[in-house]
Amino acid sequence: MNDTVEIAVDVRDAIKRYGDFTALQKISLGIRDNEFFTLLGPSGCGKTTLLRMIAGFEDVTEGGIYLFGDEIKTLPPHKRPVNTVFQNYALFPHMTVLENVGFGLEMKGSSRKDAAKRAGEMLDLVQLSQFAKRKPAQLSGGQQQRVALARALAPSPKVLLLDEPLSALDLKLRKAMQIELKHIQRETGITFIFVTHDQEEALTMSDRIAVMSAGELQQLGAPRDIYEHPRNMFVADFIGDTNLLEVSVDKITDGRAQCHIGGGHELICDAVDGVSVGASVHLSVRPERLVLSDQASDGNSLKGTVTENIYIGTDISTMLDLEGGPKITVRTSNTERGNKRLIEPGSPAFVNMEAGAARLLVD
């Protein structure tokens, strides 16, 4: 890690327990200044708990949380220079949009006039100036969401926390907001910590992603890193579609692992720390990294029989039974396929892959 990068939020060995139940098990992560950081995981994985601990709504059972080097875990929420966009927006129904956005500034000591001026600028940023005088109930869900964003940004927080803010929006609006959020993050230069269970959303928006499951950090890295080099079964399975095959490692030479899967198919892939000769582990290979052909290639090539072709717009998804049992799915983009004929179900075919396409997983 680069030394010149400042750490905005430093979570050190944070543990959260509710009675006997441990919601977070010793999490440590550093969130860099100016980055769009996402906490990703299924519901109940502890991502929201961690966010609420940073905001100050949940106590830290053990460990510490530092904001630009200052310990904040004992500060009440109203003394932490972070702001939150809530999942259900939590706008104040009896105040106008402008009053909502200006509330934080007013509480920080700005005069009503200054607060209103800055609130107006924030409404410009989220393109809602014409609704300043309305009450939140008179706005659509997407507009309310933008008001919540403007309200949280108005006091210029050091870190903005976003708790699944897009989950209540329909798909089209959600996609548009993803891009808008990303732009606003770049424009303002504020560190965003974004909580979501939607892996596609996380990949689209984030500079870095922390994948969580069962109160534990599974993997921390850039979207590409996490997608292409998942560290374990959970991450490989949770992020995107993948083929998970059981493999035995036979030999490791020069960073290459020679292994075989059920049915005796031989494969060569990159060796991974923590997987040694003789280990029985899983191998993840993304369907789009596989090439379907009627001829075997020189490298990894698995022989099987096509069982089904499914048309999914941009791609064709082909399912095969490999000789000796394992099933595998291959995804071919329609442009790549060109005019080539589909291999019909029941026909034999070869699944070819480069050595780098398959990834051994530490269970």
Add this chain to the structure above:
Amino acid sequence: MAGGAASGGSAASDTYKEARHWLLMPSWLVLGFFVFAPVCVMVIYSFLTKEFRGGVIWEPTLAAYDQFFFDRGLFGDSDPTLQWTYIEIFWRSIWQAGLATIMSLLIGFPTAYFIATRPDGTRALWVFLITIPYWVNLLIRTVSMKFLLRDEGPMNDALLNIGLIGEPLQIINTNLAVQLGLFYSYLPFMVLPIYASIERYNFTMSEAAADLYATKFTTLRRIVLPAVKPGVIAGCILVFVPSLGAFLAPDLLGGAKNFMIGSLIEEQFKGNAGNWPFGAAASMILLSMVLVLLLIFAQQQRRAGAAT
């Protein structure tokens, strides 16, 4: 017969309308017989001439209202001057009921907040506990209150014993005793509506306020109170209105000096000394006052509703 289907449809809805009238009939009968009719009797009696042994003579007159507002001397032949006695009693009643309402609000709001923020499933128990004393008749509760507040009563004994006071506090037969009595009589009417509105309140809004640098007190004032205002207003009306007309607490705890409207009206219908038309007129004036208050409130609610 064009539009046969359409008329069939409206016939069906007519059937519903007719059924609705019949189904509402019991309510209309009860309301008419027990609310509307007594008020009519009261209005009529307030304009009749009094009979000396109670009851009325069927001769229309404004004498009852005249007696309320004007003093015409011992024999009724002097020039009328404004009569303050009854207006003062009314004013004192409003004052007492107002203070009792404020007391109920100060104690009732935190109580309601406490109950509404208990974990799911335990709240019903708390509400139940609040209502337990109210299973006992109001008269008995007020008499026990008298016993508790007495100069030689347990409260003064305790205060004397711990040396907090040198001689018994004179509480009984004071305004304070009346306020305490009213407060105790009607507290649940304050707690329950406020509890209902706090329970519906979305506490994420309090988190949002704290997140936006508001202290707990500011959050209460700027976010929670406006959101639960309808419950607070309902609670205040439900305590203020019955307190205004109450006669048990003023009679038993206030003594002769602390006469309130309720007692004044009650006296007019008791034994041979009463004056039915005057009692009816005083009730009418009380009713009109309450009505005006409620109308002002309704107007404000409508204005607040129109603003959102």
